[in-house]
Amino acid sequence: MVAEALAKPLRRRMLSGRQRVRMESTMSDLELKDIQGLVVRGYGSLEAACYIPLQIQDGEAARHWLVTLADQITNADTRPTHTALNVAFTHAGLVDLGLDAETLASFPNEFSEGMTSERSRLVLGDHGENAPEKWVWGGPNTPPVQILLICFAVDEPTLETFSGSLSRGFSGVAQIGETLTTILLRDPQTGYSKEHFGFRDAISEPLIEGLGKSGPPATTVKAGEFILGYPNEYDLLTERPTVRVERDSQGLLPDDPSESGVRDLGRNGSYLVFRQLHQDVGRFWQFQDDATKDAVGNSDPEAQVRLAAKMVGRWPSGAPLVRAADQDNPELGQENDFGYHDTDPLGRRCPLGAHIRRTNPRDSLDPNLGPQKTLAINKRHRILRRGRPYGDPVSASMQIEDIMSADRSGDRGLHFICFNANIGRQFEFVQQTWINNPKFAGLYEDTDPLIGDRDPRGIMHANVFTEQAMPARRRVTDLPQYVFVRGGAYFFMPGIRTLRYLGSLKALP
Numbered sequence: 465m466v467a468e469a470l471a472k473p474l475r476r477r478m479l480s481g482r483q484r485v486r487m488e489s490t491m492s493d494l495e496l497k498d499i500q501g502l503v504v505r506g507y508g509s510l511e512a513a514c515y516i517p518l519q520i521q522d523g524e525a526a527r528h529w530l531v532t533l534a535d536q537i538t539n540a541d542t543r544p545t546h547t548a549l550n551v552a553f554t555h556a557g558l559v560d561l562g563l564d565a566e567t568l569a570s571f572p573n574e575f576s577e578g579m580t581s582e583r584s585r586l587v588l589g590d591h592g593e594n595a596p597e598k599w600v601w602g603g604p605n606t607p608p609v610q611i612l613l614i615c616f617a618v619d620e621p622t623l624e625t626f627s628g629s630l631s632r633g634f635s636g637v638a639q640i641g642e643t644l645t646t647i648l649l650r651d652p653q654t655g656y657s658k659e660h661f662g663f664r665d666a667i668s669e670p671l672i673e674g675l676g677k678s679g680p681p682a683t684t685v686k687a688g689e690f691i692l693g694y695p696n697e698y699d700l701l702t703e704r705p706t707v708r709v710e711r712d713s714q715g716l717l718p719d720d721p722s723e724s725g726v727r728d729l730g731r732n733g734s735y736l737v738f739r740q741l742h743q744d745v746g747r748f749w750q751f752q753d754d755a756t757k758d759a760v761g762n763s764d765p766e767a768q769v770r771l772a773a774k775m776v777g778r779w780p781s782g783a784p785l786v787r788a789a790d791q792d793n794p795e796l797g798q799e800n801d802f803g804y805h806d807t808d809p810l811g812r813r814c815p816l817g818a819h820i821r822r823t824n825p826r827d828s829l830d831p832n833l834g835p836q837k838t839l840a841i842n843k844r845h846r847i848l849r850r851g852r853p854y855g856d857p858v859s860a861s862m863q864i865e866d867i868m869s870a871d872r873s874g875d876r877g878l879h880f881i882c883f884n885a886n887i888g889r890q891f892e893f894v895q896q897t898w899i900n901n902p903k904f905a906g907l908y909e910d911t912d913p914l915i916g917d918r919d920p921r922g923i924m925h926a927n928v929f930t931e932q933a934m935p936a937r938r939r940v941t942d943l944p945q946y947v948f949v950r951g952g953a954y955f956f957m958p959g960i961r962t963l964r965y966l967g968s969l970k971a972l973p
Contacts, residue, residue: 498959499540499732504691507544510544512623513616513646520557520561525636529636533551533967546618549613553966554608555577555578557611558966567707567708572888574954589896589921599740606641646854661914663778667797667798671684675687686699689702693718693731697843704729704731705729732961734883735884736956738880740878741877741879745867755940782796808828845898851878852878883957902924902926907930
């Protein structure tokens, strides 16, 4: 009941005013040629990628540049084999491009305030070592990012050529800071994606309804949860930015389907959340070692992996603990069709506070509601991840035993990117109510053991990880922080028609 209660005020705001319109299912056909491709595709075949932060120097020249750029954007109907390009804007970027105050006010507060506001810091747990003042980009002590170019290519040489050609074509904009580079971590034996701690990644992404991919109903989510202008899990339209008709003299934008007499600026767009997360691989595995040594101080590698798997909720192969509680089973590495309500309601197989159980509780939010109602609530808070790791791997083999014994110094981590139609109801809700909540699932002083805030709101310590068991639970204490925020921002990734509209804006008097 807690999750539904917390969701109600967000739902009321989402259904307010002219956005309160019920949609017919026939309107859910996706306009793929107007949606930027990254929203619906991860571009896994394009192994090289980078993110270029830009600042607007001349609004008029930047708008002309956008008109040209719009012709180069990769849409969701295209399956690129060589290069791909997408673009997104912060609120400050839209201001400097010349959007009027009334239109800007139609964007949600979370986007307008940005990631470094006092409210955002409180919600996201960005204080102490994670405080925006310590960020290398996106913080108050660094130049503001206004535009983000997102580039993909089949290999690094091609990416260098592609990004270089884009840079030479800049007009009215300039790069600020360094290009954010990426790497694809793959297990050389299996080819599966991994993250720097050594666990298989990119398994539990939701499927977007209407894209043609089939999957379990529990993992298929309505397009409107990620793409503006389509029915969401409430069977309604999520709040979208709009423009007065007279401000769209060229008729570039579609009409608002609620017949409010305005044009829909948000249709086929999405909100992109970007967080650069540094992973301290050495500290992570050192803690597993310290926490599992026997009475005389001997290390136990198997116990280290077992504890780490409990914290993640999956084994290094990706096998979920709810299906393989006692030992890894690589045959289950891709398994995503499972729940907790019937098979593990008390968390004795997969701990209640494990990372994957917090970020996607599936059917276990409230046992009193039953699995179907809980799944319906869960779907209203899903996000669509599209980020990539950065930095060299600790070990090229990506095998746990090699990672545990290698030199683990250096800067590496994850460029976390996710899409959602409502930042507050989706990304921020998950971060605050599930990841950083010490009382999640009846716990007391446990936050997410991987990425949780160890000092929520600066008023209490939450550095415990609890393993439910019989006859007695086990509590692992003094968890350090392994993941640190190094930069971030909220972006709006517009539909391609809207991108052309931004390029058509005239200077404000």
